[in-house]
Amino acid sequence: MRTSIATVCLSGTLEEKMHACARAGFDGIEIFEQDLLVSPQSPAQIRALAAELGLSLDLYQPFRDFEGVDEQQLADNLYRAEAKFMLMRELGMDLMLLCSNVATATLGDDGTAAAQLRLLGDLAARYGIRIAYEALAWGRFVNDFEHAWRIVELADHPNIGTCLDSFHILSRGWDPAGIEKIPAEKIFFVQLADAPQLSMDILSWSRHYRVFPGEGAWALDQFLGHLVRGGYAGPVSLEIFNDVFRQADEVRTAVDAMRSLIWLAERTSVHLQETDGPQARYPMELATLPQVPEPTGFNFAEVKAEDTGQLQTLLGQLGFTFQGRHRTKAVQLWTQGRARIIINEQQARNQEPAIAALGFDVADPVRAASRAVQLKAEPVPRQSQADEEVLQGVYAPDTTEVFFCQGTGDGTAAWTREFARPQDSSAAGTAGNTGLDLVTQVDHVNLAQPWQHFDESVLFYESTLALAPSPSTEVPSPVGLVRSQVMRTHDGAVRLALNIAPLVMEKPGPSSESAYPQHIAFACTDLVALARRAVAAGLEFLQIPANYYADLQARFRLDPALLATLQELNLLYDRDEHGEFLHFYTATVGSVFFEVVERRGGYNGYGAPNAPVRLAAQYLLAQRSRDGSAKIAGYARNR
Ligand SMILES: O=C(O)c1ccc(O)c(O)c1
């Protein structure tokens, strides 16, 4: 598959965009006219840069409002076209996109449009240029790809073909199966865009909300499947108008874009094998990736901190056992049930406690890491001694390190042998667990996402780790809405909640690091017992207001004894048709806090109605600690 991308997808100058596209591995680009118009580079210089970077200049676009016009307008349009053809010659380009007329068309009959396209084709032929006619979803007379194709067919000119853009086809609900009826050689170009399912006018949807394939709601594997089956073998290009990508770092966006195409090629290949059988062959080659099943659980979560005291205290109060320090590294291991928390003090100078890494149990760590790297994830450099387990990992878009660990049926992990409890275990500064393990495993992890990398993160976790997105929600907080997206395995063994914090919570400065606290939630078998034990151990719970409990009672008519216990212990409660959910939150240290949950019956959620209560309570706590100048990061508004 030849890959291409429109310069409109990225931020920066035309030169910066071209460098980013080449670095991400694209074969070619579409030059968006606006990017050229504002560039100080001459067309010859752009052409030379493209050659130097090894990028083909695939498509010049857009040329607008040409067909369906009166004679005078047609003459002006041909004059305008010829100027662009001369420019394209300087650029060394031979394909121009023509959008269906949205503004100046007064004549809606296909015969007129075709005749005018034929004239354009004659003129283009003199410059060795071909025209790809695209139906915009909001075209005046032509808004349907099959209609655009009928006009191209009528024009019957070797220099006139069509351009298919998935956005214009899928946004209007046209059936893409019709693509297979168009002769492949008359499809001069293909643009792919995905989009979230929104109900708004199509033009606004198209100009602001397109996303890369796999980041939206559409089955682009089926869309591309129709093209491949129909014999198309030309470039597959991305044309994504998106307000966030236009502001984000273009180098990263280009990698995100490339990842989306690599993953799409794989999914399309799988889809075609399923529909046409493994023997089917097509002119377009689709590369595949090592297949990996879903992870079967969290292997560990790692918190990095310079000062580990508060973390140790918290874990001890929650019933965790200190398992000792690593043989060679300044790293501690704390466990309870199958939950393993690593506290990493290495390279942690001035580091407030923060979630730094997550380990996932997978069937084949080498294969999973190889897949992630083929999807352009950056490997985490790790030094390990000869006799240590080698952990393979990559950076997620939010810089969390994601490690692929060997899953075992009995829930053990080989690397824990590298930890040894010191003779005098009080050296860790905490007595730790004395009673029964009530925590069984990590239930979910909640990570803050930089606002400009949210779609990228969803694509990353889905394509590399096979986690599926649940419907996203928005949680009100005192400083704005928090968008929350759960990524999970079908059985719930791994659940990752990705949150975009309101802008006010982003830390100032060049890093997009967020002050929004992240958390690790542990599953337990008896929340009330665990909470009582934690109270006795002196745990600081997040305080829940009385108003919350009054509302609980109104909604659920709880047994008064249960309600009293919930309120006494600052526990939260939720219920759905499958079961019940009890949970509590600890105070925050650095940017980390812990949650403990008890799922009763088949409850499958996360206590969504309680999330605003949590955010408001944390806001108040952070405000108070700031007033008292205590050094607890929360997310108080920066005033
Ligand atoms: O929004 C537009 O005007 C526009 C322009 C060119 C395209 O290829 C397209 O899909 C949309």
Ligand SMILES: [Mg+2]
């Ligand atoms: Mg388009």
